[in-house]
Amino acid sequence: MVWVILNNGKYVGRPLREDKSLNPKPIRILPRDAKPEEIGWELEGDSIGGYIAKIRGAPTAPGIPPAPNDKVFALLIDQDKAERWHFVPVPQHGLNQFIIVGHDQSNGKGWVAPREEGEQIDYRLLIVQPSYPPRYPPNEVFEIKQVVFD
DSSP states (O other): OEEEEEETTEEEEOOSOOOSSSSOEEOEEOOTTOOHHHHOEEEEEETTTEEEEEETTEEEEEOOTTSOTTBEEEOSSOGGGOOOBEEEEOGGGOTTEEEEEOSOGGGOEEEEOOSSTTOBOEEEEOOOBSSSSOBOOGGGOEEEEEEOOO
């Protein structure tokens, strides 16, 4: 199965144009005309143990040194350090809406989208608005849906 992840209608993925090193590759907000191979995600796992989120075969994690640990990267090497992400439904924000948090859910950290296309996804403390059910700022809520590419 192939999935897409969006934030405010913008694709989240891994651009085709990136350096040719084996360094971790940034996960970014992509333009609306992104190619399927830039935006197609594989999700392996389950809602209890978490999911390994892969893009172009590379699992993702918060940065591993020397990369900053407050950003989300695809790992070309050290793939055993992949994060088990939890996709927490937030139906109060709409259909297929989730916050994406790390395996250690107690630290309160999750994916946060930047404002501009081309910028990297942050991994930091989530802001929860004091309401019931809890509400999150739009840059912390991601749409995740299954797709079929032609």
